[in-house]
Amino acid sequence: MPAPTLELAGLVAGIDTHTDTHTVAIVTETGKHLATETFPTTSNGYHQLTDFLTAHHVTVVGVEGTNSYGAAITRHLIDHGYEVFEVLRPTRALRRRDGKSDPVDALAAARQVLTGQALSIPKDTTGPVESLRMLQITRNQLVATAAKLVTLIKSLLITAPVNVRQRYTAMTTPTLIATLSRCRPSSDLSDPINGTLTSLKTLATTYNTLRAQCDELDNKITDLVEVINPEMTQIFGCRAINAAELIVSVGENPKRIRSQAALAHLWGVAPILASSGRTNRHRLNRGGDRHANAALHRIVLVRMCHDERTRDYVQRRTREGLSKKEIMRCLKRAIVREIYQVLCLGRPVKQSSGLRSDEFRALRSKKGLSQTQVARKLGCAPARISDIETGKRRLSELKLTYEEFLKSA
Template sequence: MSHRFRKPVNIMPTPTIDLAGPVAGIDTHTDTHTVAIVTETGKHLATDTFPTTSNGYQQVTEFLSAYSVVAAGIEGTNSYGAGLTRHLIGHGHVVFEVLRPTRALRRRDGKSDPVDALAAARQVLTGQALSIPKDTTGPVESLRMLQITRHQLVATAAKLLTLIKSLLVTAPVTVRQRYATMTTTTLVMTLSRCRPPADVTDPVNGTLTSLKSLATTYNMLRAQCDELDNKITDLVEVINPAMTQIFGCRAVTAAELLVSLGENPQRIRSQAALAHLWGVAPIPASSGRTNRHRLNRGGDRQANAALHRIVLVRMRHDERTRDYVQRRIKEGLSKKEIMRCLKRAIVREIYQVLCLGRPVRQSSGLRSDEFRALRSKKGLSQTQVAKKLGCAPARISDIETGKRRLSELKLTYEEFLKTA
């Protein structure tokens, strides 16, 4: 499958920095942050190390102010440097996220905290590979914490269920025969309600005691997951209620996408950049006479998985998506290629809602062939319809034959047919 691009796509635009003054680079760790300051020409001015405490953050602020630093580049703004990033932004400093030094640079200059901080400062000077940090001071940060906790609880519950079934395989025959034919739901409910004798010297009693403990813990985790689901749903409605109006995007899926962009989705400059961030934009892999693109296996994999779930729902329950899949299969595309195309189309839809704040446009409920049948039933010609809608008759033909998308005109055409 071939892909065409007008130009290479960056996740973030190259920030415009006023370099009328020194810049700083900060190498972040669990216990300490190392700060290096250089002039606008790259000359090293000072380096110091500060603790990762409130007092340490204040010392970093005073250190930057003493040298009139105009911008700071921080490694790991969403991990070890999250607290310092919030502190500096809150005190009016311009902060960018920088990449860690490349292997080639580490082989040449060595590896230490002062060296990494100096490399971060000089990366700010070049303006390359810089990005705007995610804002972690709003409700999206709370959503991220809830999502992380829910993921862990779901994974733990799944492991407990696997362990229950594994123990039944080697359990005494009386226990195995009693529970072997039960469904998963009935099995967990029955085990949590059983009352094994207190004498665990008997393997039967020891097995039942273990299974009851696992089943009880599993039920507790499921109850906590349900409670978190309700909180996540409420929080998504507060942050961006339009996200759950997208077909196939329930609250938990919407939460993954919201967390991926953070509190400031406007930092994404285009829908192509958003597709690149979520790993659904092919990567140029051309060289010499070879002109091709490869699959992007990078990006935010949690967000990519969320897009995958939306695609699966649409392929099963959305008639327009099923028709699209059948048409593309006839064109020779594989299922994986079709799903990549669908993910890319969903990103365009989400960008309008999440980054531009536009409402969800409801898709047309009519297929292309249904437009022609409904128009003929009402005794209208393509010319008459085109005159009413203020477009060329060829556009009406394009809609009825499915040659062109024309989403806006298609919605207007459908509304006209229903009211004519």
């Protein structure tokens, strides 16, 4: 993101944040060091810190780690009317030259605010997006743990007694989990068969518990996304989990993202200049928010499979000589432009002409038709009618036929 434009008139402070203490350094508008003080990370310490800033007439503060160790002090400063910017930690070159300590880092943070380089507006963590972030982190961890349990179950089966291995190895994962959770091993654990089955049943039962908790969190995340920005789930291929990742990445105050290019850079989609001398080229951006980048990747995969326009684009670009990776990078950049309009500018999703997905269900119910009856008339599977009504798949030709049928029925 481009650096915010600063008009400094007076003293500036920088804060180096840690678990137990925050160190504050104050400099003049010319960079001269005036004062340094350390405060505890408690409510009383935060008030002492603001009193220290007030005594020196400081209004602009640069905070290191506004979304980690500095999250609480950032909220406190904003609540008390300070203009807060997030600063980067000192580079290795600066640490080798000036050393590494809390006062030195705080002084570097204050002087970085003066330069206006690599500054960003911190995320607002006082609204529902912060709740969504907590739910999303928990859900991701549960999913990862459940996946590790499946891997562990299959690993134990490799070295299990032969009759246990032969019975369970050929099963698919869902069948394996369901069968193991219902098995009844004997209490005689001196037999390796019973010890193995007891372990496998424990892992399978734990897996089922985690999956149930994940499903519960999915429902809560879906409800919260609808409260924060319901238009996000109207973007083709962007269901609630993907939308949650993108919303959390931008934060409660999406207007801090100043342009489409800034959003692309935040999500690691914008190419990076890699030119020197006679070489003029770009390279892949391996930075940015990788969780958001993964959400964009999933959206691209959905569109490449189910969106006719995207499939046509892929075919055209393939004929032009682009590889699949290059095409997917182009698609990610195009999706960022679409999401920027919805997430950062608050504009509705551009709907194609004709009925919206939710209007199909209402019109069908009004005419007293079931999905099965409609599918039989159109010569397709009922699941395709459901896909159109939920917006899961675009199915442009079938959607047009379905719309004509409903209007004429």
